[in-house]
Amino acid sequence: MTETLFLLDAYRKTAPGVVTGLTDEGGIILDTSLFYARGGGQPGDSGMLDWAGGRIPVATAVKGEGGQIILLPAEPAALPPVGASVEQRIDWDRRFGHMRSHTALHLLSVVIPLPVTGGAVGADKGRLDFNMPDAPEDKLVLQGRLNALIERRLDVREDWISEAELEANPGLVKTMSVQPPKGAGKIRLIRIGQGDGQVDLQPCGGTHVVNTGEIGKVTIGKIENKGRQNRRVTLVLDG
Structure with a gap:
């Protein structure tokens, strides 16, 4: 099992590792990722x-x-041998974009409190699909509410609960298409805002900023019809 360094510190840019295996397809497995x-x-x-x-x-x-986590090379090349010590370095600008976008999407699910049927995180934009029969009347109102939450500079923290606790609180799960991974005995939660200022709490295994102020201003882009009751809402990060 690969140790998930990205969950311990999403802001870490480099880290050592040891090659523990190579896949037949040319993937690289490290002891830590x-x-x-x-x-x-x-x-x-x-x-x-x-x-x-x-x-x-x-x-x-x-x-x-x-x-295990498998690293896939961008091009055919000689692979490090099993047992080799390596230095890992992520594309930080891309990762930070994912962190900003992912946290912004959590807030989007707050301003549109409907079941989520799908979603995708990008480095400069993201989208959520909602079980939404009718399109919102005013896109700019949604955009204003979303940016108002961002500008509150809310802390973003993680908590952990047992699988039994999640089963007792099914309302924590907003996504209809993706269920939290089970089998490890515990579930990771992302909490936005603390105490009386909490605005969101839901299971998530992704990387996030530690404060909503880091997201910056966002723009609501297209709102597309993706089926009889599905609407796709896209947000775009500024800068």
């Missing part, structure tokens, strides 16, 4: 691996069996 593995609508991280006598760009990271 700074690279977020694709899941929950958030892309896997990209970046670079360096070791004595070699370097390889990493295109993305995916989940493997038994809690």
Whole structure:
């Protein structure tokens, strides 16, 4: 099982690691991973691996069996041998964009309090699909509410609960298409705002900023009809 460094500190840009395995497809498995593995609508991280006598760009990271994270090279190249010590370096600008976008999407689910049927996180924009039969009357009103939440500079923190506690509180799960991963005995929650100022609490395994002020201003883009009762709402990050 790969240790998930990105959950311990989403702001960490470099970290050492040791190669524990190579896949038949040319993937690299480390004992620890700074690279977020694709899941929950958030892309896997990209970046670079360096070791004595070699370097390889990493295109993305995916989940493997038994809690492993597999790094996929961006191009065919010599791989580090099993047992080699490597230095991991993520594409920080891309990661930080994902963090801003992902946290903004959590807030979007606050200003549109409807079941979420899908979503995708990007480095400069993101989108959520809602079970929404009718389109919102005024997109600018939604945009204003969303930016007002961002400007409150709310703290973003993680908590953990047991799977039994989640089953007793099914309302925590907003996404209809993606269920929180189970089997480890505990579920990670992302809490936005603290105490009486809390605005959101939901299961999530992604990376987030620690304060909503880091998101910056956002613009609500297209609101598209994606089926009889589904509307896709896109937000765009400024800068």
